[in-house]
Amino acid sequence: MQTSKFVALALLLAAPAFAHAQDVTRYKLPNSNFPISAAVEIPAGKSIVFLSGMVPPVVDAKAPKDSAAAYGDTKTQTIGVLTAIEKQLQSMHLDMGDVVKMQVFLVGDEAHGGHMDFAGFMAGYTQFFGTKEQPKLPARSAFQVAGLANPGFRVEIEVMAVRP
Numbered sequence: 001m002q003t004s005k006f007v008a009l010a011l012l013l014a015a016p017a018f019a020h021a022q023d024v025t026r027y028k029l030p031n032s033n034f035p036i037s038a039a040v041e042i043p044a045g046k047s048i049v050f051l052s053g054m055v056p057p058v059v060d061a062k063a064p065k066d067s068a069a070a071y072g073d074t075k076t077q078t079i080g081v082l083t084a085i086e087k088q089l090q091s092m093h094l095d096m097g098d099v100v101k102m103q104v105f106l107v108g109d110e111a112h113g114g115h116m117d118f119a120g121f122m123a124g125y126t127q128f129f130g131t132k133e134q135p136k137l138p139a140r141s142a143f144q145v146a147g148l149a150n151p152g153f154r155v156e157i158e159v160m161a162v163r164p
Contacts, residue, residue: 011117015018022035024041033066034041036137037137038139039139040139042100046164051089051160054085055081056080056155057080060149065152066151067152068109073117073154075117078120079118081156082124082127087142094164097134098136099138100160102138102139102141103142103143104143105145105154106144106145107144108144109148109154113152116126118142
């Protein structure tokens with residue numbers, strides 16, 4: 001009887017260490033290879049870092065600053081935004097694999113009948129997530145919005161990351 005009390009006490013004391021040592025759990029989308037997680041579970045003891053929405057950098061300085069030409073198409077803007085997010089994370093000693101949640105705001109594109117260029121977004125996104133080098137996938141939402149702060153912006157992305 002005394003031994004079982006000791007084992008129970010040892011397990012109780014060790015439980016916080018086990019919980020703290022756990023890693024983030026990413027749940028796959030059932031029956032899908034789409035490059036997002038269905039859900040992400042963060043264990044107790046982890047810090048969550050919220051990054052403000054980031055917008056694309058200028059890619060053509062000669063174009064008017066309020067034009068899509070200044071920032072590129074949706075794919076170009078997505079790559080620019082994710083590169084900026086990656087740099088911000090690195091400055092905080094994090095990386096894209098630490099991203100657990102992403103919200104994407106896409107403006108409709110005249111070249112796509114006023115609809116968001118989701119394929120262009122995905123072409124940029126898949127350069128950063130679901131790759132051999134960086135296979136960790138965030139939970140993600142993508143929305144078409146009427147507009148962003150600059151009429152030339154087609155993409156704004158905000159992320160949440162977990163400090164390992």
